[in-house]
Amino acid sequence: MGINCGKLRSNQGDNMKKTENRPRFAGKASFLRYELKGSLGFFVATMLLSAAAALTELINPRIISCVIDYVIGNEVLPENGIESFFIRSFGGTEYIGKHIYIPALAVIGVGLLSAGIKYLSGASNSAGAEKFVKRLRNTLYAHTDKLPMAWHQKNPAGDMIQRCTSDVETVKNFVSAQLTSFVRIILLIVLSMFFMLKINVRLTLIAAGFIPIIVGYSLFFHSRIGKTFMKADNEEGVVSSIVQENLTGIRVVRAFGKEAYECDRFITKNENYTMLWVRIMRILSIFWSMGDFISGLQVMLVVILGAVLCVKDDITAGNYIAFVSYNAMLTWPVRELGRTIADLSRAGVSIDRIMYIMNSVPEELDAGSKEFKEESDALISFEKVSFSYKDGTDVLTDIDLEVKKGEKIGIIGGTGSGKSTLTDLLTRLCDEDRVRGVIKFMGRDIREYSLTDYRRRFSKVQQEPFLFSGTIAENIGISCENISREQIDSAARDAALDGIIDTFTNGLDTYVGERGVTLSGGQKQRCAIAAGLVKNADVLILDDSFSALDAETDERIRKTLYEKYSGMTMIIIAHRITTIAGCDRIYVLDKGRVTDHGTHQELILRKGIYRDIYELQSGRQI
Template sequence: MNNVGKNRKTLLLYFLRGSKRYFIISVIFAMLVSVLDLINPKIISFAVDCVLSKKKQKVPEFAVNLLSEINEKFIVFEGDAYYFNSEYFGSRLYLIAGLIATVAFLAVLCRYFFKQFNARGEGKLVQRMRNLLYEHIIHLPVSWHNANQTGDIIQRSTSDVETIRNFVAEQLTNLIRVVVLIILSVIFMAGINVPLTFVAIILVPVIILYSLFFHNKIAASFQKVDTMEGRLSAMVQENLTGVRVVRAFGREAYEKKRFEQSNEKYMNTWIHLMKLLSAFWATSDFVSGLQVLLIASFGAVFCVKGTLSPGDYIAFISYNAMLTWPVRMLGRVISDMSKAGISIDRIRYIMNSKVEEDAENALKGDDAPMNQDIVFDNVSFEFDRVEKNAEGEAVVVSVKKHDEQAEVLKNVSFTIPAGKTVGILGGTGSGKSTLVHLLDRLFDLTEDEGKITIGGKDIRRINRKWLRENIGIVLQEPYLFSGTLAENIAITQKEQKMDRVKAAAKIASLDEAVEKFGKGYETYVGERGVTLSGGQKQRTAIAQTVIRNTPIMIFDDSLSAVDAETDVKIRKALEEKAKGTTTIIIAHRISTLMNADKIIVLENGRVAEEGTHDELLQKKGIYNKVFNLQHAV
C-alpha cells in the first residue's frame, strides 16, 4: 500500500485517483454557476434604478465600445460620459427580461454539467473505494479476521464509504463554490455600499469561529455513534449467521433483549449527537437572522438618507442572502467534516492493517515443486495476541511470550513422505488443525518457532498463491457459498465442466444424494449451504478439493458428519484417486486412519506417538487406548 493511509489526507487522495478530474471539472462549473447567480441581482438593480426610477447610470469604460457595436441606442452621451439609455430600455423591458432569462438559462446549463461531472466522479470514487477495500480485506491474515467482528467490517465498508462519498461529492465540491460566493458577494456588496458591507460581514467571523468550535466538540460524538453502529451491525450479522443455534437453544428472548439494550445505547448516543447538531443549527439560524435584521435596518436608513438607491438596496439584500447561505454552508461543511474524518479513520484502520506478504523473490513453479517430502522441524507455535486500541478496535500484537501455556504446538517434528498418506489423531485442542493451517500458511511461524519444509524449501520462502494452489484442504467447518451445487463444487475452476463436477461428486459419495434433488446439480444450496445436511456439506467440500487435483490433499476431520458406511466408501474412492498424492487425514475415528502409511498421535501440542496402525497398537499407548474404547463401542 506504500503507506497510503498514513493520514486522512493521504488516504483520501489515494481514493480520489481516477475521479479527481471529474470533481475538478464539476467545481469549475459550480464556480460558473456562482458567477452567473451574482449577475441577475445587478440586472434587477439596473431595471429598478435606471428604467423605473429614471436614475442615470454611467456605463463602464470597458463596455462602451461593446454596447455601441451591439446597438448604439443602448447608450447616450451626456456631458463627458456615456450613460445607459433609460428611455430606450424602459420601452423595451423584454430586453431586460430576456437578459435575465439568458443568464438564468446559462446558470441552469452549468448546474446540469456540474451535476453530471460530479455524479461521474462520485461513482468512480465509490467504485475505487469499494474495490480497494475489498481487495485489501481478502488479503488480510486470518488472525486479523479472527480479531475483528464481521459486522463491524461490513459497517466500515458500506456506511463509512457512503459517508465519505457524501462528504466529497456533496460537501467538499461545494466548498470552493462557497468560498467563491463569499468573496464575490463581498466584492459586489462593497461596490454598492462599503459601510453596509461592513455591517453585513461583521458577524461572519462569529459564525465561522463557532462552526470550528462546534467541529471540535462533536468529533468524539461522531466517533462514538459510528463505533456503536458497527457493534450493532456485528450483532445483527452474528445472529443472522447463527439463527439456527439461537432457535435450537431457545435464545430468542435473550438475544432480543441483548439487541434492544445495544440498540437503546446507540439511540441515546444518536439523540445526544442530534441535540448538539440542533443547538448548532439553531444558534446559526439566530446569528444569520440577526445579520439579515441588521442589513434591513441599516439599508433602510441609507435609503432614507439617499446614499443607497432602491435598486441597489434590492441587489444588496440579494447579495446578502448569497453571503448568508455560503457562510452557513461553510458551517455545515465543517460539521460534516467531523463525521467524514471519523469515517476515514475507520477505513484507514482497515487499509493500514498489514496484508499477507511473500518473501522477496518467493519461490514458485519449478523452483518449488510440491510433490516432495513435507518436514515439520521442531515446530512450536502460539497465536498472536489481540488487544484493543483507544477507539476500541482490535489490534493484532505479534509479540509472543513463548511459554508452554501459551503454545499450541511444542517442538513438533515429523516427516510426511511424498505420495504417502499420513493420519493425525489427537484430542480436542491438541493442535491437529493448527498443523495443517501452518502448512497452508493461514498462520506463519516466526523465525524462532521452527520451520516447515517441502522438498527442503522453507514454506516461508514459497509464494503463498503457488503454495495454496497446490494444497487442497477440506476444512473442519465446510463453508458453501450461495449458489448451485455445481457452482460450489467447481468454485476453484475457471470453467464449470459437468463431467469433472460429477466425477468429483462420485468420489465424495455425493452423487446418489444429488440424484434425489429435484434440480440435481443445479439445486440452490442457500447461504452457507443451509439447505444441505451436515454430511452433504462435508461431502460437497470434499468434492471441491478432489476436483482440484492438487499434489497435496488435507482432510481436517472432514468425515465426522457422515455415517460409517459412507465413510468407508469415500475412503476407498479417495485411496484410488489419491495414488501418488501426499494426503493428510485428521480424524477422531481410528477406522478412518488405520490404513494410513503413518499415523501421528498428538497430545497437548506434542507428538506423543508415531507409527503404523499395527505398530501403535503394540505400543499400548494413547492410540491403543483410543482404539480399544472405539472398538468396545
C-alpha cells in the first residue's frame, strides 16, 4: 500500500505538548493567571480606559456646580483653583453668563469624550474576553483529549460538555464584566468620596456610612448562595447527560419503547434543576431588593440632609447639586462592588468545576523515547501479564502470548473472558499502573516508546464503530492526512463496501449523520474496516469487527485480508470460528486465562472450549 499517514497535524501535536507541560493549579488565582496569557494586555488596557472614563464622568458635576454658583449665582469666584483657572480662561463669569452655551458645549464635549473612551474600553474588553475564552476552550479540549480512558468512563459526557460550555461562559462573563470594571469601581468610589469631602465632611460621612453595610450585606449573600450555585451547576450537568445519552441512544430508546420512561426521568431531573434556580432567583431577588432599599435610603438621607444644609447656607446650591451627583455616582459603584462580590460566588463555582478537569493530570504520560528497531523475532509478546481494574479482581491472569511479524492471530472466548481488554493493554488504553508482567513490542517494553508514536503503529477496528458526522469517504480517511481518493476507494472495495455504494445517493460522498445513524450495523462495520485498512499500520486489530456481517461478506473480506494484506500483522477477535479458522495461530481465553492455543486443525482435535464451540456452531461432532 505504502500510504504515509504517520504524522498528526502539527497544531494538534502542539496542543498536546502544551497540555502535558501545563502546571497543576493550586487555586483560582493561578488558574486565571495561566489562562489570561495572551489577553492580559487587552484587560489592562480596559482597566486603564475604564479609569479614564471614570475621571471624565467626575468633571461634569463640577462644571454644573461652577455655573450655578459663580455664573448664575452670586458666589464670589476664588482667586486660585482649577475652576477659577478655566472660568477665567473662557472670559470670566460675566462673559460666560452672556454665552451660556460655552459650559453647555463643555458638558457635551466631556460626555462625548467619556463615550469615546467607553467605546474603546468596550472594544478592548471584548477582544480580551474572546481571546481568553478561546484559549480556555482550546486548553480544556486538548487536555480532555489526553485524559485516560478510565477518567472518561467515570465522568458523564453531558456533565463535561456543560463544564466546557456553560461554566466557561460564566467565567468569561465574570472576567470581562465584573473583574475588569473593578478598577473603575474603586476609582469612582475613591474620587467621589474625595470631591464629596471637599464639599461637606458631615454629609460625606453619612453617605459613606452605608458602604460597609452594602459590602457586608453582599458578603453575607456571597457565602449563602455559593453552595446553591454548585448544586444548580451539578444538576445542569445531570440534565445535559440525560439529553446526551438519549440523543445518542435514541435507537435503543425507540426499540424498547422507553420514550415515556425516559421522558419522565428527564422531567424529574429538570424539575430538580428548575427548583434550584427558583431558589437562587428568590435569594437574588431578596439580595437586589434589599440592596435597592439600602441604596434608596442612603440617597434619600443625602438629598434631605443636603437640602437642609443648603437652606442653612452651610453649602451652596451648586455644591449641593454637585454633591447629589457625586453621591449618585458613588451609589452605583458601591452596588456594583456588591454585585461583583455576589457574582464571585457563581464564577468561583464555575472555576472549580473547570479546574476539576484541568487538574486531572493525564495518566497517559508520553515519556518514552526509544526508537522502533526489531530486537526480537516476536513483534508482540505478553510475558506473564495480569491486569485488574480498581475493584481488584483480575480480568487477565498470567497471559503468555506471542505474535510474529506478518502473522494472523485469532483470539476466541466467551463474553467477559478478557479478549478486548487484552488488545486495550496492547494499545495502552488501560491504566498501566495496574499491569503486572511485561508487554513487549519489537523486543522492548511498550512503555519505553513514545505513546503517540507507538499508537500510530496500530489500527484498531471496534465491534461497535463510531462514525463522525460527515461523508462515508471522510470517515474512511479519518485516520490519515492527505489521503488520496484512490486510496479511499481501494480500501472501500477491500472492505466490501463497493457492493452497496451504488445504493447510496452520492456514493462514498453520502452524508451519514452523527454516529452513522443512516447506516446499518454491518455497513458501519465495513466503513470502520476500510478506515483500519487505509491507515496501513504495522498491526491491524479487528475486535469482533465481523459480528454484524453476513457469512458471505465475512468470507470475502477475510479472503482479501489474507491475500492482499498478507504481510500485515493482524489480531482478529471473533465469536465465530469461521472468522478465525484461517489464522496462523489461535488463542483461546477463558476467565482471563489462555487455556489453549494452536492452529484451527490442532484445536478441533483436542478436547476443550474451542472444540465445543466448533461443534456447537457447525453442528458436527468430532
